[in-house]
Amino acid sequence: MEIKNKSKNNKNNDKNSKFSCFLKKISTFFEKYLFPEDIKCIFCGKDISHFYEQPYCNSCKKFLHFNNSHRCKICDEPIQNEATICDNCQRNKRNFQKIYCPLIYEGILRSSLISYKNDNKRYLAKGYAKIIYDYIGENFKHFDFITFVPITKERLKERSFNQSKQIALKLGELTNLPVIDCLEKIKETRPQKKLNYKERSENVKGSFRLIKKDEIKNKNCLLVDDIITTCATVDECSKILKQQVRNVYVTAVARNKIKIN
Ligand SMILES: [Zn+2]
Ligand SMILES: [Zn+2]
Incomplete structure (x- = not known):
């Protein structure tokens, strides 16, 4: 029996x-x-079974440079010496509280971000958002809403999507935090690439304005960008946001290591 x-x-x-x-x-x-993109490594396109735990394959992981060495407490830039705050953050008062950047802008991540923007691969945003989500972890509790660095209407027409907004929307889905479109870019700026540190700050001055006020008053926000180099753009956006919000925290997929004087 x-x-x-x-x-x-x-x-x-x-x-x-x-x-x-x-x-x-x-x-x-x-x-x-x-959802064909949900089962593919965001860097090489190979099928993976663990997208929602790690949106890239283990072979690509070896080529990623994680931003986990000694770095500035404020802007998340890697620091070579013992200092806890980098020279730039010591010299310039920041309008944001802190930046979170999970990866260094180089190698396969650099190619991926360039292709994301130029080849309209907006589906990559979900994977980028997951990487940011894991990096910020528990600290999400400090934010009441998410916003993003805007682009001008003309640039939006050219590119068909705002790369930072797309990542912000996916972060909103992962965290259940509201994504509020509260900044507008009112003036096209020169490409930051060719400018030095001071010129970059001057270049972005006066190019953003607030388009929502009551909804964000006295709240803490997370401002999303794709890549951070000198912090000039996110600092200017933070300055404008701080006309209403309490604290601004910033995140981007990548920190650019290039030294600019
Ligand atoms: Zn891969
Ligand atoms: Zn710093």
């Missing part, structure tokens, strides 16, 4: 595992069909 029951149980277990295997195959099929 016992033996019979056992074999019956085994048969049931077999049936169950076959059934769950079948369900898994169906769900993978639909995932592939409906």
Whole structure:
């Protein structure tokens, strides 16, 4: 009798595992069909089974440079000496509380971010948001809402999407925090690339304005950008946000190491 029951149980277990295997195959099929990007490494496009834990494959992980060495407490820039605050943050009073950047802008991440912007690969935003989400972790409790660095209407027409807004929206989905479109870029600026530190700050001055006030009054916000180099853009945005909000925290996918004087 016992033996019979056992074999019956085994048969049931077999049936169950076959059934769950079948369900898994169906769900993978639909995932592939409906959300093809959700099962692919955001860097090489290889199929992965763990997108929601780590949106890239283990081979690509080896080529990523995580921003986890000794770094500035305020702007998250890697520091070579023992100081806790970098020279730039010591010299310039920041309008934000702190920056969070999980990765260094180089190698496969650099190519990925360039392609995200230039080739309209907006689906990559979900993976970038997941990387930021894991890096900030518990500190999300300090924020009441998420906002993003805006681009001008003309640039939006050219590019068809705002790269920072897309990441902010995905972060909103992961955290359940509201994403509020409260800044507007009112003036096109020269490309920051060719400018030095001082010129970058001057270049962005007066190029943003607040378009929402009551909704954000006295709240703490997380401002999202894609890459941070000198902090000039996010600092100017923070200055404008602080006309209403209490504290501004900043995040971006990558910290650019290039030294600018
Ligand atoms: Zn990969
Ligand atoms: Zn710093």
